[in-house]
Amino acid sequence: MLLFHGKANIRMSILKKYMDAYQYLKIFWLTVIGAVVGSFVNCAASRLAAGQKPFAGRSCCTACGQQLAARDLMPVVSYVLNRGKCRFCASKIPGDCLAAELAGAVAFVCLGQHFGLCWELVQWLVAAALLLALALTDWHGRIIPDKILLLLLINRAIWFALLEIPLPGAQTLTEWLCNSLLSLLVPSILLAIVLLTEIFAERELMGGGDIKLLFVLALYLSWVQLVLLLFIACLLGLLLAVLGLALGQRSLAEPLPFGVDLALAALLTVCYGAPLVNWYLGLF
Numbered sequence: 001m002l003l004f005h006g007k008a009n010i011r012m013s014i015l016k017k018y019m020d021a022y023q024y025l026k027i028f029w030l031t032v033i034g035a036v037v038g039s040f041v042n043c044a045a046s047r048l049a050a051g052q053k054p055f056a057g058r059s060c061c062t063a064c065g066q067q068l069a070a071r072d073l074m075p076v077v078s079y080v081l082n083r084g085k086c087r088f089c090a091s092k093i094p095g096d097c098l099a100a101e102l103a104g105a106v107a108f109v110c111l112g113q114h115f116g117l118c119w120e121l122v123q124w125l126v127a128a129a130l131l132l133a134l135a136l137t138d139w140h141g142r143i144i145p146d147k148i149l150l151l152l153l154i155n156r157a158i159w160f161a162l163l164e165i166p167l168p169g170a171q172t173l174t175e176w177l178c179n180s181l182l183s184l185l186v187p188s189i190l191l192a193i194v195l196l197t198e199i200f201a202e203r204e205l206m207g208g209g210d211i212k213l214l215f216v217l218a219l220y221l222s223w224v225q226l227v228l229l230l231f232i233a234c235l236l237g238l239l240l241a242v243l244g245l246a247l248g249q250r251s252l253a254e255p256l257p258f259g260v261d262l263a264l265a266a267l268l269t270v271c272y273g274a275p276l277v278n279w280y281l282g283l284f
């Protein structure tokens, strides 16, 4: 009996070691892929915001124009090795390059931990890359390009058609249709409120791109998740504005790019919003 327990314990400890190794490997690869995607997306987004073709030509230093080699393009690692400076002209590498690489890595790891290895994870990894691109173009050029919104739509359509990944909580086609209509109601109501308020305030309160993004996200998320997303985005916007004011970089009067808040709030809602959503639905 003791021998049997001993063997079972050994098997359990071996299994645990395999599980730990699998977990570390998953986090490692998601970090690497996320950082690479973040770097690539930042380069494409800064070109797009500057009115250039996003994928034209190789990466160059923005200060001296020198074409960068592979050793200069390793996400995070190159930045650390070159101490945040260009190897050729010693000018400072913009901090948003590093921020985008880190954001990509963190987003991919959080999604990987939430979904595990499944096709839904792939859908959300592609969506996260597009949301990062959208947040960066909004940050660089205060614009949410329709092309990125269209790609987000196509990504959702592909995974829905191929794998029938429905909205959370919808098992049948009827449930999916009802849930989609309810989700689309959230940005519709918001659009009506914004338009009415803008008529009275006689100035733009929310960009058209932000509303369009919410309509696209309505195809990914349930209506409760969308409400939570809006709440988190407003909270983030407020926190960033206060932080900016404290650092003396922005004033509260200057509108922050809301697309950044919406993209970040979407990922937070997907990865960590479930307990709040379940608590709310449990009230009825």
Ligand SMILES: [Zn+2]
Pocket: 061, 062, 063, 064, 065, 066, 086, 087, 088, 089, 090, 091
């Ligand atoms: Zn340079």
